[in-house]
Amino acid sequence: MAKDTLHNWEKKSAERQKLYKQYLQKADKNKVLKQLPDFHEEAFSKINCLDCANCCKNYSPRFKTPDIKRISKHLGMRESEFIERYLRVDEDGDFVAKSIPCPFLGTDNYCSIYDHRPSDCHRFPHTDEDVFIKRQALTLKNSSFCPITYFVIEKLLETEKRK
Numbered sequence: 001m002a003k004d005t006l007h008n009w010e011k012k013s014a015e016r017q018k019l020y021k022q023y024l025q026k027a028d029k030n031k032v033l034k035q036l037p038d039f040h041e042e043a044f045s046k047i048n049c050l051d052c053a054n055c056c057k058n059y060s061p062r063f064k065t066p067d068i069k070r071i072s073k074h075l076g077m078r079e080s081e082f083i084e085r086y087l088r089v090d091e092d093g094d095f096v097a098k099s100i101p102c103p104f105l106g107t108d109n110y111c112s113i114y115d116h117r118p119s120d121c122h123r124f125p126h127t128d129e130d131v132f133i134k135r136q137a138l139t140l141k142n143s144s145f146c147p148i149t150y151f152v153i154e155k156l157l158e159t160e161k162r163k
């Protein structure tokens with residue numbers, strides 16, 4: 001099932017963005033929230049983030065104040081030094097990584113600050129929380145580059161078809 005679902009997934013996702021948008025707009029929020037944990041778990045059991053790292057390679061998380069405090073302490077740097085070296089302020093006024101791919105991503109796709117990583121990274125791709133259905137534009141964007149998001153949304157659509 002996963003193999004079929006994931007075959008050519010980037011192309012399929014691009015073709016089905018409109019369908020996903022319509023589905024997310026009409027979906028029964030409570031029903032989706034009930035279904036998410038199982039699909040989230042199934043997706044993570046079939047897809048290995050270490051084979052992908054598309055999120056770390058192409059987008060930056062926000063580095064919020066507690067993240068900056070925690071990571072700079074872990075790296076033995078002053079917060080100001082950490083900000084100066086790694087971060088910039090984006091158009092929303094948030095601190096994000098100065099360079100993409102993320103400076104903490106290794107060539108083996110491991111995160112060098114994994115245990116201390118920003119909460120955005122910890123929560124990504126939001127497939128087990130209400131952000132998935134509340135922030136539909138974000139979910140749509142994520143489905144275009146994150147195979148886990150794609151897998152979950154396809155599973156949700158599959159259960160709709162079975163009705």
Ligand code: SF4
Nearest residue numbers: 049052053054055146
């Ligand atoms: S884009 Fe999705 S599947 Fe890929 S590493 Fe990030 S969370 Fe994992």
Ligand code: SF4
Nearest residue numbers: 056102104105111121
């Ligand atoms: S901090 Fe780690 S998990 Fe977050 S984007 Fe960078 S490499 Fe990826």
